Amino acid sequence: MKAVYFQEHGDLDRLEFGDLPTPSPGPGEVLVRLRWAALNRSDLFTLQGWPGLDLEKPHILGGDGAGQVSSWGAGVEGFAQGDWVVVNANLSDGTCERCLAGMDNLCLDWHLLGETRRGTFAEYVVVPGANLRRIPEGFDARTAAAAGLVYLTAWHSLVTRGELRAGETVLVVGASGGVNSACIDIAKMLGARVFAVGSSPEKLAGAEALGADVLIDRSKEENWSKAAYLASDKRGVDVVVDNVGAPTLAMSIRTARKGGRILTVGNTAGPTFEFDNRFMFYKQLSFLGSTMGNRSDFATVMGLVFEGRLRPRLDRDYPLQDAAVALGRMRQGEHLGKITLSIE
Numbered sequence: 001m002k003a004v005y006f007q008e009h010g011d012l013d014r015l016e017f018g019d020l021p022t023p024s025p026g027p028g029e030v031l032v033r034l035r036w037a038a039l040n041r042s043d044l045f046t047l048q049g050w051p052g053l054d055l056e057k058p059h060i061l062g063g064d065g066a067g068q069v070s071s072w073g074a075g076v077e078g079f080a081q082g083d084w085v086v087v088n089a090n091l092s093d094g095t096c097e098r099c100l101a102g103m104d105n106l107c108l109d110w111h112l113l114g115e116t117r118r119g120t121f122a123e124y125v126v127v128p129g130a131n132l133r134r135i136p137e138g139f140d141a142r143t144a145a146a147a148g149l150v151y152l153t154a155w156h157s158l159v160t161r162g163e164l165r166a167g168e169t170v171l172v173v174g175a176s177g178g179v180n181s182a183c184i185d186i187a188k189m190l191g192a193r194v195f196a197v198g199s200s201p202e203k204l205a206g207a208e209a210l211g212a213d214v215l216i217d218r219s220k221e222e223n224w225s226k227a228a229y230l231a232s233d234k235r236g237v238d239v240v241v242d243n244v245g246a247p248t249l250a251m252s253i254r255t256a257r258k259g260g261r262i263l264t265v266g267n268t269a270g271p272t273f274e275f276d277n278r279f280m281f282y283k284q285l286s287f288l289g290s291t292m293g294n295r296s297d298f299a300t301v302m303g304l305v306f307e308g309r310l311r312p313r314l315d316r317d318y319p320l321q322d323a324a325v326a327l328g329r330m331r332q333g334e335h336l337g338k339i340t341l342s343i344e
Contacts, residue, residue, distance in 0.1 A: 002343075003122035004323040005058040009049030012324040012331075020058065023118070023126040025073040030129045032085060036145035037120040037320070037341040038064035039330050040178065041266070046115050047327075055116065061323070063089035063113045065120030066135065066145035067343070076129040084135040086144040086302060087120065087127055088152065089113035090292040094130065105156065105292045112292070121323055123343055130295060133302050146338035147182075147305045147312040149292075154182035155301040156293030157241070157263045159190070166191030168238040171228055171255055173197045173248050175207035175215075178338050179265060183241045184210045185310050186301075195237060197224050199333075206313060206336045225251035236260060236283075253279045261286045313337030319344070 001022040006014040025031045043061045046053075069083040079085075092099050092107035099107050113119045113127065135144050157179075158164045170187045174180045175198030187194050188211035195214040196207035204215040214231045221227040229236060236257030242248055243266045252262055253275050262285060279285070293301075304310045315337040318326040326339050 001123040002320065003060050004062075004320060005060045005121070006047060007058050009047065009053075012047070012327055014047065015324045015327075016058070017321045017323070020060070020122070022124050025071060025076075025126050027074045028076060028128055028130075029126050030072045030076055030079060030085075030132055031070040032065070032067045032087065032125050032127065032132070033070045034065045034067035034120055034123060034125055034343045036066045036142045037062045037343060038146045038148070039326055039339045039341070040064065040114075040149055041330070042112065042115050044327060044331055053116075056118070060118040060120075060122050061114050062120030062122070062125075062341075063087075063115065064145050064148045065125060066141040066148075069132075070124065072129065079129065079132070079134075084137075084141055085132040086135055086141075086148050087113065087125065088131040088133065088295065088298045089119075089149050090152065090294070090298070091117055091128070091131065094128070102294055102296060104294050121320065121341065133299065136306050139306055142317070142340055142342075143312050143314065144302070144305070146178075146314055146340055147302065147310070148298075150178035150182045150338070151186070151301045151305060151310065151312065152293040152298050153179050153265050153290070154186055156297045157265050157288075157290035158183055158186055158239070160293065160297055161288050161290045162239055162261050162263050164190055164192060164239055167193075169193045169195065169232060169235075170239045170241065171195040171197065171237045171252075172207070172212075172241045173244050173252060175199075175212070176203040176333070176336055177243065179243055180241065181206070181210060181313050181337065182310075184212050185312075188212075189304070189309055192239075195228050195231065197228070203336065210311070210313070223251075225255040228255045232257070239263060249273050250275050253285065256283060256285050258283045259285075261288055263288050263290060265290050315339045317342055
């Protein structure tokens, strides 16, 4: 099969496009002929590597994908050859106490497709049958591929962990990233008032198109936490979504109202930060971390995508062999929505 892979960690020039053996499905697994993949920040982090990351080489990036069922192993039921499916990148063993309790994203042997297991930047991928959701007839498979990881992540963070309710206020730090765009979309669907902090008028226009009510341009408002505070009638916001990390979390804490929640699913700009603990205990804030989501979350949020109640934003599409160019666009922050790869 054709695939994009790397033999050694490093920069984009480490990526190769060539032939690798097509995987075979084992018991409980399905072989999917991929037609679309989508990019995530985790692809760049995995390519660069980090201490302790030990991958089978060559390694294939990619967590998001959609395509057609090709074959399956023993014990798989409910699929027919050619069925269109979308992939859930959250890999669990299905047997530990967390999995049996429905918390498979807290699995004791948890993995992420494309990060610690070979991923979707290829013609074929093998995943557990439980990690596939059938795409309804007539629904765009590219949109399904683009939605999978980011909408699952956003739903679990905002709804399962953050317990967002209609009528609450949400501030999203960063207006154009995949998870952040999904958070805006989900929050509006749930009836929340959304504040979006962005770095340019173009990115804020995308947030406005998804329904954001208050737009704050941080290139003009250096102290965006004050701008958000004033825009909230000096109340602060109920929920802050901050996936940036070190440069922004101190201001995010200032922006939250008493009893507010700070949600984070990552740290795209730095993992280590300091904050004034007086804000934390005096305002009785909750700082909630979240990773991916469980299978129930995936079924729920993809159902809403398929119904058209949630609207993933799409950026450019590239052929598989141009994955390095596509990743470069994402790294530069030039994208407005999800970048995809078409796999002919």
